[in-house]
Amino acid sequence: xxxxxxxxxxxxxxxxxxxxxxxxxxxxxxxxxxxxxxxxxxxxxxxxxxxxxxxxxxxxxxxxxxxxxxxxxxxxxxxxxxxxxxxxxxxxxxxxxxxxxxxxxxxxxxxxxxxxxxxxxxxxxxxxxxxxxxxxxxxxxxxxxxxxxxxxxxxxxxxxxxxxxxxxxxxxxxxxxxxxxxxxxxxxxxxxxxxxxxxxxxxxxxxxxxxxxxxxxxxxxxxxxxxxxxxx
Numbered sequence: 001x002x003x004x005x006x007x008x009x010x011x012x013x014x015x016x017x018x019x020x021x022x023x024x025x026x027x028x029x030x031x032x033x034x035x036x037x038x039x040x041x042x043x044x045x046x047x048x049x050x051x052x053x054x055x056x057x058x059x060x061x062x063x064x065x066x067x068x069x070x071x072x073x074x075x076x077x078x079x080x081x082x083x084x085x086x087x088x089x090x091x092x093x094x095x096x097x098x099x100x101x102x103x104x105x106x107x108x109x110x111x112x113x114x115x116x117x118x119x120x121x122x123x124x125x126x127x128x129x130x131x132x133x134x135x136x137x138x139x140x141x142x143x144x145x146x147x148x149x150x151x152x153x154x155x156x157x158x159x160x161x162x163x164x165x166x167x168x169x170x171x172x173x174x175x176x177x178x179x180x181x182x183x184x185x186x187x188x189x190x191x192x193x194x195x196x197x198x199x200x201x202x203x204x205x206x207x208x209x210x211x212x213x214x215x216x217x218x219x220x221x222x223x224x225x226x227x228x229x230x231x232x
Contacts, residue, residue: 004026005026006027007024008020008021008024012036014037014102014103015103016104027078029076031079031082033082033083033138037104038081038083038085038096039104040078040079040080041058041074042077044106045062048106049089051089055077058077062075067089069081069086069087069088070117071088071114071161071163083096083097083137084117084138086160088114092108093109094107095113095227097226098186099186100186102185107227116157116158116159116160117158118155119158120218120219121153121155123135123152124152127143131145132144132146132149137218151170154168154169154219155169155220156169157221167221171191171194172194173194175190176188176189176220177189177190177217178220179216179217181212181216182212184207188226188228190207191207191217193205193206194214205217
């Protein structure tokens, strides 16, 4: 079996698939998201959304060029679609989130919601010419003139399909946070304070009733930014 597959028993816990019905499952191609935070497009079309009955049918759907990820045509069946990505299939739009059980979900969103995407700033560095390169959670990098424009932990709102920054949510006291890891995964809560460690220990963030590490905190503008509720 090629390295593009892995055994279902060893697949990430975040994948909402049965483990013992088949032996193998496709791995997402290397990309900006970790395997825990994305699923390959072919698996989403076949096993999650049920729009294709087989991998071959999923490939055929992709060849029509009517499937988009973040506003751009996608034809690769192994392309990983991960946290906050916008998946468009014909007239239908979906956003990838992680629910309170730690499972990746592809929830239906409106055409208006599909025109933007939230990206968390994971770091930044200075490049040639004195400009600053900002790293985002989905693997993309953007270049800004002023190093102080965005900080690690902030969230940028990207317009789709232009991929340009249209808004910015700062990480600080009173910010609304969506938790993407830990025992409160998938919930939304307000930041009370953040504790920056001057050591190798992870920075901590405190909420009303609990605390977590900063890596699990994804700042959002409001609950309406995410399709957290399942539509009946």
